[in-house]
Amino acid sequence: MSELSKAYEPQAVEAKWYAAWLEGKCFEADPASEKPAYSIVIPPPNVTGILHLGHVLNNAIQDILARRARQTGHEVLWLPGTDHAGIATQAKVERELRENEKLTRRDLGRDEFLKRVWAFKDKHGNIIINQLKRLGCSCDWSRERFTMDEAYTRWVSHVFVELFKKGLIYRGKRMVNWCPVSLTALSDEEVIMTPRKSKLYFMKYELTDAPGEFLEISTTRPETLMGDVAVAVNPKDPRYAKYVGRTVFRPFPHAAIPVIADDHVDIEFGTGALKITPAHDKADFEIGLKHGLEIIDTLTPDGHMNCPECPDLHGLERFVARKKAAAKLEEMGLLIKVEEYDNNVGYSERGGVPIEPRISMQWFLKYPKVQEAADAVANGDIKFRPERWAKTYAHWMENLQDWCISRQLWWGHQIPVWYRKDKLDALKNAESLDMQDFASGDIHVGVEAPADGDNWVRDEDVMDTWFSSWLWPFATMAGVGEETATLKKFYPTSDLVTGPDIIFFWVARMIMAGFEFKDELPFRNVYFTAIIRDLKGRKMSKSLGNSPDPIDLMEKYGADGLRFGLMRIAPVGSDVRFDESQVEEGRNFANKLYNACRFRQMAGEIEYPESESDDDHEVVGMANCFHLDILAKLDQLTVDLDKAYGDYRFGEIAARLYEFLWNEFCDKFLEAVKGDLRETATPEARAVTLSVFDTVMSRYLQLLHPYMPHVTEELSQRMGFLNEDEFLMQADLPEEPVLAGLLAEDIATEQGKAAAIYETAGRLRNLKAEYNVASRRDVKFIIKGAVDWFDAERPILALLTGAGEIEVDSAYAAPKGTPVSLTPVGEIYLPLEGLIDVEAERVRLTREIGKLEQELARSEAKLGNESFVARAPAEVVAQEKARLEEWRGKLKQLGEMLSGLG
């Protein structure tokens, strides 16, 4: 054992042990193991992403689960990896290209561009992985996966082909969410509804058959006016019944368009007349279909006006065009008014701009195994924690729309569909393609390219990133059609830990994929983490600058400190507000632990007076009430943690670990037994105390290890708690309670004594503080009417209270005004020349009596209530009675003391 510095310095220690664990292959899962399996697959972070606090919380929880599972005798696989994150990654590379070389991806061409993305991935791809390592994550890095690995890509293609063969995947021209920045379609889940202050424009269209008569219409999007093909009113609306079937003039380009009736129109909203633009609104599109209306697309993919008939608007950006269109209406005298209006606008999750409903050719998936997936959660085969998310899940599962899986990107898994070159134009422009088209031999759908490749052109689109992520739990363990030992042993996985924000994106889809492709649920428990917000309750984001860099926090407080601090405040249910002071607490806690061990180390080796044995039970035979108390509390902690882990109550576990070490072990136990380590103590006392310390600490370090892996490993090693070449992280938790051989009754008696002494110490310190002698160590207390076992504990009580001596004197006649306290072990006086102050003591006693009387009155009232006595459980009544008696006795004593003052 080497010298320990005064304060714990985590940085070097953490790096050292992480390297040692890797070296020792501690994280590698052995499929051949006899042990029961425990597995988690990591929610793969974006390959080029960087760690944020959400990742820290999420991965700390997974690491805790993994480490705990190892300790409880499981063979653990925590499978790590990264996600190619199509849009996000491609956008980063495109931005770099634009800024550095003033080039677009089209300037480079697909192959060259993809080379760049791979290069970018190679350069940045390890950042987040290294950050996870810094955090202490015990992932099996030998099994690290990437969603665009060759084998994984094969899975994605295979799944596409299979679903296609089942008729679940189809291609068609549909209204989709279009991102004008990323220039791709998006799924409904990638659209974020955001409240916006916008304007509602009221305008009027002239009736073609009645010049001078107008139909008033309201819209938020006057720039789409050129795409209008009708005006709709509600058939039940009496105001407009006379217009239905007639035509009005669309102002520009000037044309007559019909007035139609449709239930969809809300009579109450605006003027109650709705302009119909099938090309640029989902609802209008539906109405257009119903009424057989023309579709006029007036926008380019990147959100500019495409309407050569209106040269003054043509080519304008859509929001510029909106103002221009409104101005134009005003010029024409057709704009009635503009109102401020709050509405929700769909934003592109990645592009950050309003999405554009757009008709385009896309691939869609009808979700498979919906019923099985919904049932699995409803019937508890898959358990959500907190449970309420199951409802959100169920609701989504009931309202599934087909999933738009194609993306007009280059970075991703390309759709495994080829078209015959000579038929390409016809196939590409078809409104939709049905099975007949595919049966024609002009189209090839397969994992492999057609043999005569030169005659074919592959579909240019790639798949939604989530179309690869949903295969993650099994595609990471085995290739297509492969039965690896890993898959056999570790699939289905045990727990999934993720944020509730991706319950639809990922969790729900994985469940469906699990049933579809493996005939089994992919995991048994899903733990939804809290979302970390700043102190003002805002979401952490780069643009707000309110997101602390976890690496900085780890530099400052250590990975263990960060983990512990975060876990302590991470509630089960809702969001968590991040406060750096919590992390500071985590560091302080590590330091406290470290110093407790330092204290032990300074005491040196145990020299057993009689035998060489260091058997726990032999030691227990010599133990006093403080030893037994802490050992019993350790056993209790062990039991409590077991239960809390079963309920995934991570915050409670952290709180219990904290409280045990700080309050029970350091503040009480260590202070009580300090005397045993002094020169004056007997060798027996010293041996038993050191032995109990070691027993408790070695076990405690193990219990704490999942939360603070580095410092616990360090201390266990340094303190010599482990055998040679053994790691704490690999040691099984002992199954036997420390006090297994003792009677519960005896333990309770001893614990009662310890509790009485601790409480007494508190009262005496209080007394000292009240009389401003808190720091004096030479004061003498005199105890009167001590309980029979008290004498043996005298020196310890003196130690705990910082008193010179505690004298037992049953005949003590206190001078008037001597400060006194009623304690569980007797009446204790603090006689000190300057302190004897009758008035002060009268005030103090009166105050105490006042408090007591209040309690007493409440208790008497309660027991005086017949209904309470008759209906409350017997033990509650008995408890209340006991309390009443105790207070009465005390009150009487205090009363006597007060009257004794004269």
Add this chain to the structure above:
RNA sequence: GCGCGCUUAGCUCAGUGGUAGAGCACAUCCUUCACACGGAUGGGGUCGCAGGUUCGAACCCUGCAGCGCGCACCA
């Protein structure tokens, strides 16, 4: 609009029927030989509001308010 959640000490949060809790912050004292990233003591809350159930409610029920989050085609 529908659904879900939250509201407890200045702050962050525990607390699912029996005398309101922790950590931080605050005040006073202590650099005493594990730790000032520390020790001791103390002040501070009619548990969002209003009803109801109960012998008894922070906790169960109803309504209301405020905040947050989902879902939804109100242009």
